[in-house]
Amino acid sequence: MGVVDFYVGSWIADDRGGVRRVLAADVEVEWNLDAPVDDEELVQTLHRIAVFADTVEVVSRAPAPDGVALVYDMVAPFGTARMAEFLTVAHGRITEVRQVYDLVAVDRFFPGLYDQ
Template identity: 45%
Template sequence: MDEIAVEGVAERWVAAWTAGRTSDLFRLMAAAPAIESNLDPDGDFVELMTGYAAALEGIAVFARTVVERRVALVYDCTLGGETFRLAEFLTVNEAGLITGIRRVYDLDAIERLMPHLLLEA
């Protein structure tokens, strides 16, 4: 799979999670992807990320880097007049499925603006 195809997978991933389209997310993920997150690492990952997206006023990709079958995404997230960042790292296999997801949330911003996400964690 070339970098352009991997970039397409990343674009579909971003569109799906920011819109809360869980069925699309599951279609993009391999059967048992490796998932790491600094927000509720033992919870339902897809439910958490779609809930996060629904709580925000805006989400935009600030930066995207594709190297071979790895993608690094940095998002600008807005809520309550503040902009803060979320970093995400994806690994895509030859079949175009996401086999690894690592998310790093700005926990200070979540504590201030979305404490309900921490209470559920």
């Protein structure tokens, strides 16, 4: 199983240790949530999604020479939100994570996801 598959499987299964194992020590993280982000906040947000969502499914995958773009459907009790994620991989670790959330759906169906 590749690094990306391990990362995806780990966060969907709420295995925070697994997620941390494949993130580079100096991983760069960016997202469009209205909250500060670093690797620990990324892991905590993925944890909150994993425990609240009924299901999380990769609905699209586009490989690139240095990583992959993924689109997820995150099904919550009251509806579905979508997230796109762009991962860069080098030397067996994820070095960059870029996440773009459907903010309207996240606010509606995942209330409090990123409220600090």
